[in-house]
Amino acid sequence: MKKNPVFSIACTELKMIFSTPVAWLMLIVFSVMCGLFFTDVFRIYVEGQEAGSSLTFVTEGLFCSDYLGLFPKVQAWLYLFIPLVSMGMLSKDLGSGTVKLLYSSPVSDTGIVLGKFLAMAGYCLAMMAVVAVFAVFGCAAIRNPDVPLVLTGMAGLFLLSCTYSAIGIFMSSLTRYQAVAALATFAVLAGLNYVRLLWQDISWVRDITWWLSISGRCEEFINGLICSEDVIYFITVSALFLALTVLGMSNRRKSRPAAMRAAGYAGVVLCAVAVGFISSNPHLMCFYDSTETKKRTLTRPSQDVMSRVKGPVVMTTYSNILDEEGFYLGVPSRYNSDKEYISQYLRFKPDIKIRYEYYWADSGSKSVKRRFPDLTDAERAERIADVYEMNIDRFQTPEEIARKIDLSGEGYRLVRQIRLKDGSTTFLRVFDDSQRLPQEKEITAAFKRLVDGPVKAGVVTGHGERNIYREADRDYYAFATSKFFRHSLINNGFDVVEVNPGEGIPDDLGILIIADPRTAYTGEELSAIRDYIQAGGNMLIAGEPGREDVLNSIVDGLGVRFDGARIAVPAGDFRQDLVLAGVTDTAVETMPSLDILKRHEYRITMPGATGIEVIPQEGIRADIMLVSDPEGWNELQTTDFENGEASCDSLSGERRGSRNLGVCLQREMPQTGKVQKILVLGDADCFSNAELMRDRYAVRSGNFSLLYEAFRWLTDGKYPVDTSRKGGSDTGFDMEIGSLPLTRWSLVFIMPFVMLVVSAVIIARRKSR
Structure with missing residues (x-):
């Protein structure tokens, strides 16, 4: 041959x-x-x-x-x-x-x-x-x-x-x-x-x-x-x-x-x-x-969302040349980088079109004003355009961009808008962290928001509760309404609004949040809250020591009771009223993703917590989620934990022992056929601005994970979108x-x-x- x-x-x-x-x-x-x-x-x-x-x-x-x-x-x-x-x-x-x-x-x-x-x-x-x-x-x-x-x-x-x-x-x-x-x-x-x-x-x-x-x-x-x-x-x-x-x-x-x-x-x-x-x-x-884990592909929840997005999608990037921290992410030369960035979504939705709109407007950038103190915004934009070798005529004026879209609520920072065929839109933001760009969880949440609609969370106000718009240490701005914090509720499928129970509680609420009320509610307000509870509405109730009267008036009849005493722990590296709560096995059964906290011994940091007593109530299932250290006690005497040292005094009624700090309540509602879910926490600071951002030496905090899993549980898995992946089996x-x-x-x-x-x-x- x-x-x-x-x-x-x-x-x-x-x-x-x-x-x-x-x-x-x-x-x-x-x-x-x-x-x-x-x-x-x-x-x-x-x-x-x-x-x-x-x-x-x-x-x-x-x-x-x-x-x-x-x-x-x-x-x-x-x-x-x-x-x-x-x-x-x-x-x-x-x-x-x-x-x-x-x-x-x-x-x-x-x-x-x-x-x-x-x-x-x-x-x-x-x-x-x-x-x-x-x-x-x-x-x-x-x-x-x-x-x-x-x-x-x-x-x-x-x-x-x-x-x-x-x-x-x-x-x-x-x-x-x-x-x-x-x-x-x-x-x-x-x-x-x-x-x-x-x-x-x-x-x-x-x-x-x-x-x-x-x-x-x-x-x-x-x-x-x-x-x-x-x-x-x-x-x-x-x-x-x-x-x-x-x-x-x-x-x-x-x-x-x-x-x-x-x-x-x-x-x-x-x-x-x-x-x-x-x-x-x-x-x-x-x-x-x-x-093995298909980590180069969108997770199943993301694939499910994208399969329900009908018609072509337009993703428009609004890039402000005076937004110094974000403009470089929206320059024309990043077009192919942006396509590569959303490549996993293009696999399942190839008709996503990418557009760019360039403009100039005052974004509040202090560095730009410091560099060009004597120039107008128009002159600053022209100077920066010269640096990028771009024609200033390419950029729209504030008036021109305002006729197309209102970006004032976004602070005139870099933002992307996703528009579906039916005209519905939502924003996809960049964030103030090292990653800057949204990841799968945030991108999928934006698409899911357009497909399934947001979940409306109402935060009760009027009695000194935690504020969702203030950035003070005790308040809830970070996790609730911060537009440039990737973990906030509004960036994960929620609409968050303030609710005054005296004016009535909206029927379209998915979750009602009551966080640390300082004064008692009126009879009319309590009646509105109880009507919401009796109708089967889901809730998050977080209390603080010393306010048991106000809190117990809310949870009366739900099978739990706040004892009001501040929990103290033996003296160590931190204040004695800093409780490091542990996750229970029951918590893992209720919220399976908390398993990683349990296995790796993460703690929920609670600075100033009170115990929750569980009282058996017919028709209500109570699952204990978080518990304090058995060496802790109910401190009834010491109030200055910064300068003084507390000790357990049995003669004054203080008793050592583990106390419940988080309880999940569930009951079936015959009139709606759904299961009502209520999460009760013995501390409101664990989700505060200061606590979510704080990093303590040798303490592995799981507050973020608890926050995510709590709201996922309260929305029956709808939001935040679960894009977690299982670990690989090659472990050694x-x-x-x-x-x-x-x-x-x-x-x-x-x-x-x-x-x-x-x-x-x-x-x-x-x-x-």
Whole structure:
């Protein structure tokens, strides 16, 4: 049977590659580099396990993480190794004159180039075989490894190395000097990494430069996501450079007019661009998430929400050039970055359109006014536009933007508006934290708000309760109405309003919140609150010590009672009235996501708490959620916990023991068929502005988690949206620390030594022939 000439060339070239010391030397050096890096990281993980550290997502950490993963390092090293191997694929033939023999052979130019490429692909497979040794060892050592994640990463590395090879072959076809070919390959690869940063503010150019960029393509594979666009990219770019190589060889063999040669090159490039344009269409993309927990895909609740979004969606970014802290997130050059940012949503809703509106208005930025104290807002905007090299005519005046949308409530800061086909809209904000941009939880909450509507939470006012608009330490602005705090209720599907029970309680309330009333309610107000309770409304009731009379008038008949005494704990690092409440097993049964607080011994910090007595009541189920330390007591004498020291005085009626600090009440309402839910807390400070922002040394606070789970429970799981994911099953190693020296010797020294011996034998046999 006649052998295919393409494979004959490939086999010959592959033998020539492995008959040279340089190729073997690079393979051995590559192996040593992988071994040194891998064993160092492996030792860190195993020592951490021996020290009692809790490990999770070990496969990802060992192979895929940006700083400690092997695959990102290999990706960087391929940039150095591949050009040094591919530099001689055609340049040596041009330099020695053997290219004439190739031209005179019955093999076409396409066959010659494909043969050379297959030889390089064989060398790339050899490099991947080295990586596979570490992958097999790691998966054997890891308990329940995420094998598909490892295989996906290796597939991405192989495709990347083949693409580098195709580029290297093209560069080697342009010169007879191998060093020049290598340097040219380095330059082209650097350009392909950098090109995504060019002309991103020009709408018709940025899509081309973004697609041409090789940067970030392999990272998707390494992180466990196979996207059809990335696969097609590697194939298309490889085919592009191979086709250019074939054209170059053909033009060298046959004399053609310059116009014809240029047309040939242009046609190949245009075909590649066309393929790229088609493959980057979100409607045509296919995906496969190989991670065990599907962390590269939207969670099920998010997918459910997006499946119910009907018609096209327009996401408009309103960017104010005088909003110094947010404007850089909305500049024109970020268009493709924004598409990448919402790429998981585009997978399930590909008809999301991104728009931008630019304007200038006073955002209250002190730094802008400090830098340009003597200028008007218009002049400041013009000066800053010059810095960004943008035309000031592109920016709308305050009057012009006001005719389109009222942004005064957003403080004229960067904000995105999501608009559905039916005209309904909601804002998606950026936040005052290190992440700045909204994450899946906030984005899904915005879409769900449009699809299902918000839940209305009413906060009772009029008797000194916690205020939802003030930023004082004791108040509730942060968790309730702060627009630039990602964890606030209004950014997670709620509308929060103040309610005066004397004027009646709205029928459309989903939750009624009574937080630390200081004075007694009138009979009319109490009647309105009790009517709400009897109608089956859900509630959050939070009290403070010394106000039991007011509180008990509200909870009368619900099977609970505030005892009013302040709980104290033995003297330690903090004030004695700071109670670190523990989560009960019952709490985990009621709110399963609190399991992490229970397992990792988080505490709910309650500065100044009172106990809650549970009184059995027919038809009402009472579940104890939070309890105080058994060493604490009901302090009846000490009032100055800042300067004095309290002690348990049994003669005055003080008793040590654990007390209930959080109780969940549930009862079925026959008239509505629903289950009424009421959460009663013995402290109102645990959700205050100061407490949510406070960080105490050696105290693991779970107040945020309790806040989220409490409102999720009160809304029957509607809000906040649960986008949590289960942990990976790869939680450790089946290897002891004593095996580390042998592991290092085997992977760093013995394996490269075996490769050295094999290379010496192959080269010696080649020379003997």
